Amino acid sequence: MERTFLMVKPDGVQRGLIGEIVSRFEKKGFKLVNAKLIQVDRSLAESHYAELSDKPFFGELVDFITSSPVFGMVWEGENVITTARAMMGATNPSAAAPGTIRNDYAISVGMNIIHGSDSPENAEREIGLWFGGEALSYDKAINKWI
Ligand code: GDP
Numbered sequence: 001m002e003r004t005f006l007m008v009k010p011d012g013v014q015r016g017l018i019g020e021i022v023s024r025f026e027k028k029g030f031k032l033v034n035a036k037l038i039q040v041d042r043s044l045a046e047s048h049y050a051e052l053s054d055k056p057f058f059g060e061l062v063d064f065i066t067s068s069p070v071f072g073m074v075w076e077g078e079n080v081i082t083t084a085r086a087m088m089g090a091t092n093p094s095a096a097a098p099g100t101i102r103n104d105y106a107i108s109v110g111m112n113i114i115h116g117s118d119s120p121e122n123a124e125r126e127i128g129l130w131f132g133g134e135a136l137s138y139d140k141a142i143n144k145w146i
């Protein structure tokens with residue numbers, strides 16, 4: 001079963017949106033298999049966003065992610081990587097479709113509430129980086145109805 005790494009960024013934690021965001025993925029039918037509140041250090045932030053290290057906003061991005069705790073999660077389910085990205089909406093909230101998390105709660109690209117892995121390779125890399133690859137395996141009785 002596919003797994004992805006999702007993270008409520010510092011703006012989402014500060015604004016009290018952890019519960020709202022967890023709730024959306026629970027109601028969708030995905031299964032939460034790991035989660036923790038983390039005060040990110042620069043080295044973790046730089047590793048996580050390594051692919052963006054050449055971008056002009058990289059320093060600002062690392063400053064932001066390390067500015068206040070984030071809530072990291074591992075979610076499991078069929079096509080969860082692509083579906084979670086769709087539920088998040090486009091990177092820039094002004095281009096995100098109505099009803100998506102970024103359209104509903106964010107205005108600026110720098111503070112867009114949530115991160116989600118963009119490919120199976122990055123999901124595995126990020127679950128390794130943030131959780132040492134660890135996640136629970138358990139059954140939910142409701143799963144046969146989803
Ligand atoms: P994502 O996968 O949709 O989160 O987008 P990317 O992987 O391309 O970028 C990672 C994060 O960098 C985004 O979620 C934004 O918060 C941030 N970011 C992207 N573009 C910009 C930009 O032009 N300016 C700033 N300040 N941040 C940006």
Ligand code: MG
Nearest residue numbers: 115116117118
């Ligand atoms: Mg990305």
